[in-house]
Amino acid sequence: MYTRKRIYDRFRKLNKSKDFDNLLFTFYSEVMTLENTGSMVVHFQNMVNSIIENGTAIPVPTRQMAKRKQFGLPEFQFDMDEIKKIIKKSSEGVDQ
Amino acid sequence: MSEDTKMKEYAFFPGCSIPSGFLKYEKLVLDVLGEFGVSVTYPQGMTCCPAPMTFEVFDDDDFYTVGARNIALCEELGLDILSPCNGCTMTLNRVNNRLRTDEKLKEYVNTSLEKIGRHYEGTVNIQSLLRTLYEDIGLESIRARITKPLSGLKVAIHYGCHAFEELEVYDDLHNPIVLESLAEALGMEVVKYSSANECCLVFANTVDRDFVLKSLTKKMNDISEAGADCILVICASCFSQFDKTQEMMSWVDLMDESDQIPIYLYPELLAFAMGMDFETIGLDEHKVDATSLLLERNTG
Numbered sequence: 061m062y063t064r065k066r067i068y069d070r071f072r073k074l075n076k077s078k079d080f081d082n083l084l085f086t087f088y089s090e091v092m093t094l095e096n097t098g099s100m101v102v103h104f105q106n107m108v109n110s111i112i113e114n115g116t117a118i119p120v121p122t123r124q125m126a127k128r129k130q131f132g133l134p135e136f137q138f139d140m141d142e143i144k145k146i147i148k149k150s151s152e153g154v155d156q
Numbered sequence: 157m158s159e160d161t162k163m164k165e166y167a168f169f170p171g172c173s174i175p176s177g178f179l180k181y182e183k184l185v186l187d188v189l190g191e192f193g194v195s196v197t198y199p200q201g202m203t204c205c206p207a208p209m210t211f212e213v214f215d216d217d218d219f220y221t222v223g224a225r226n227i228a229l230c231e232e233l234g235l236d237i238l239s240p241c242n243g244c245t246m247t248l249n250r251v252n253n254r255l256r257t258d259e260k261l262k263e264y265v266n267t268s269l270e271k272i273g274r275h276y277e278g279t280v281n282i283q284s285l286l287r288t289l290y291e292d293i294g295l296e297s298i299r300a301r302i303t304k305p306l307s308g309l310k311v312a313i314h315y316g317c318h319a320f321e322e323l324e325v326y327d328d329l330h331n332p333i334v335l336e337s338l339a340e341a342l343g344m345e346v347v348k349y350s351s352a353n354e355c356c357l358v359f360a361n362t363v364d365r366d367f368v369l370k371s372l373t374k375k376m377n378d379i380s381e382a383g384a385d386c387i388l389v390i391c392a393s394c395f396s397q398f399d400k401t402q403e404m405m406s407w408v409d410l411m412d413e414s415d416q417i418p419i420y421l422y423p424e425l426l427a428f429a430m431g432m433d434f435e436t437i438g439l440d441e442h443k444v445d446a447t448s449l450l451l452e453r454n455t456g
Binding site: 133146 | 173176177180183186198199201202203204206207209211213214215217218222268269271272274317353354355362364366370371
């Protein structure tokens, strides 16, 4: 909660600043230079874990993949095996 | 498909967000591309591109390896890559551009890919749906297919942050004209507003909702003051952010429901102008009413 509050406070301060241009990359750099980036790092790590485990950063539910035929869309599968063999870390042991 | 249009085939890289929540839009994109003679093949076994701010935050080598694997799948098909996702286009181009010029990193990546019997060579190009519409299909072909021009419709354009790296290659980064030209090809009038390049903040939703609501309220006010009838985007995540956040802004009294501004993905308006019906286009799935504005033109 403390980390979240610090990030909230920083964003609120940024929002009042005339120098802040609201551009994504400025925002990224601001986030990465925060004293405590814990929450965002956890968020990014969760996405990495999801990619390793499910093949996607944003979960694509099985039921959604099953609907593709109904929509007349080509069927395909996300890889969940090969990726585990080519990266340095598995998601095991890095969960927050 | 017009007779003079040559059939072109791409490896289609849908990314994660479109298959997770925009199936009707994905189908519409394929239909529109098909109308202009562009066909696609889905590579099997794709993963996330990987998304910006995931692997690259923790380990560059993994970032390039995962990206190179996705490109390698398309090289095996012998097809250039087309992605409807700006983030995927940006990431895959970053990976491709770096590996084409960094032999040491390419060697590292290929050593990893050997474990799964794959190889990255750097032989295919990557482009967005936006670039495909503008360069492959072209304004003239689009104009020739319009049966319901959107004349007089005032539109505010939002490119989305991840579009800009590619725009730098084939447009003017600081004064882009691609989406403006595509909108004008449908008969629309583009209106300028001061916060056009500001982020939709979709990624910040889970971090600070108040910040997001405040920033987007400012942006929506700018768009409204510019006199726009609607907002035009090319990114499904930006679309979702504007569409859902306007609904939320109305819940918390930051915006009257009557002041909500319809938002469209470019292929939706192109499909409408080409005569496709609302159900095929998928306008019924929008949170903010997107049919009334077009219905006036349908019956007018």
